[in-house]
Amino acid sequence: MEGFLLKKKQLQTDMIHEAYDANEHLGSISIPIFQTSTFEMETFEKGMNLFAGKEEGYTYSRLQNPTVEILEKRMATLESAEAGLAFSSGMGAISAVLMHVLKANDHLICSASLYGSTYSLLELLQEKMNITVEFTNFSSQEELSKMIQSNTSCIYIETPVNPTMEIYDLEMIAQIAHTHNIPTVVDNTFATPYIQRPIELGCSIVVHSATKFLNGHGDVVAGIAVGKKEMMDSIRKSTQRDIGATLAPMSAWLLLRGLKTFSLRMEKHCENAEKAAAFLQNHPLVEQVYFPGNDLATKEVFKKQMKCAGGVIAFSIKGNIDDVHTFLNRLRLIKLAVSLGDAESLIQHPASMTHKQIPQEEREEMGISETLVRFSVGLEAWTDIEADLEEAFAGLSI
């Protein structure tokens, strides 16, 4: 029995059991919600030790909470990392990690396109801390090596990129980063550990908007960061504690509940998205479909680092912005809403919604055109999703 408990388990088992023992909690199979802001410290001496870091325990829920801690440990295991931190949003996680690894006047190398708020956070850091940011599509080791400067303190990667779905070779990037001793940070929101595990490929830190596939039910905003224990401890005692974007116990519990069906949901998201990609590819009113694995240039990277393409597709509609409005307004089952990874199919228009804060010229350079829509394929029956798309396309007079 002990042997079994020590063995590394499959993701499908860890997402349900990791870091929780019912016997330590009166046999409660469901994880208790420690709905408390503060903890009694028993004695003055113990209180001093807890705050001095000489003893482990709980003092105040912005620093650590038992329900949140289970989520942090579980996520670390799912991503093959040593330790994890939970935040009140994906942006909370990204801010805490970037503010930790960057100092004034540093240089940051980033993937060519980024989530809108990550992009504006970097603008803020440029303004306030004189950080310089350089974008790249990581086309080769030589090119990346040349970009690295003495003050380069981080490589920040989204793969697949939101919303244009390009993918980058994480193993290649991590190798170069290691030779220069630079941490790589990967936003794994789109792929999730079901599809790709950046830490196993040599990357240093993985961040998530857990609001998306990890929770999967559209009822929580949350973020996660995982990596080496030393780094996570250090973030916990600095930018997480002092900026304070920590996760509430109730939200952690909802996420832990969402995670119990994580792999089943991912399997279905991937299956439905593959059908949707094939349908859109063949549709005469679709200009282009953006889906990981579609691009010949990155086919090998796709095979090497991703189990499947994921649940999100972007596509451009033949026609103009009015046709996009008509198309989106005609959809009934597929909801016009930002976010992704929910049971419901969700669709949105990046140029006027999630990526609106990026200046138009740069947005277009990133491939985010006026006619591009991003589609998070839900868990509904594929035939119903297909019928909704057909109906909406039928209203276009092109």
Ligand SMILES: *Cc1c(COP(=O)(O)O)cnc(C)c1O
């Ligand atoms: C949604 C999202 C974020 C931000 O996460 P929040 O939970 O909304 O703060 C960051 N990165 C990616 C790729 C996202 O899709």
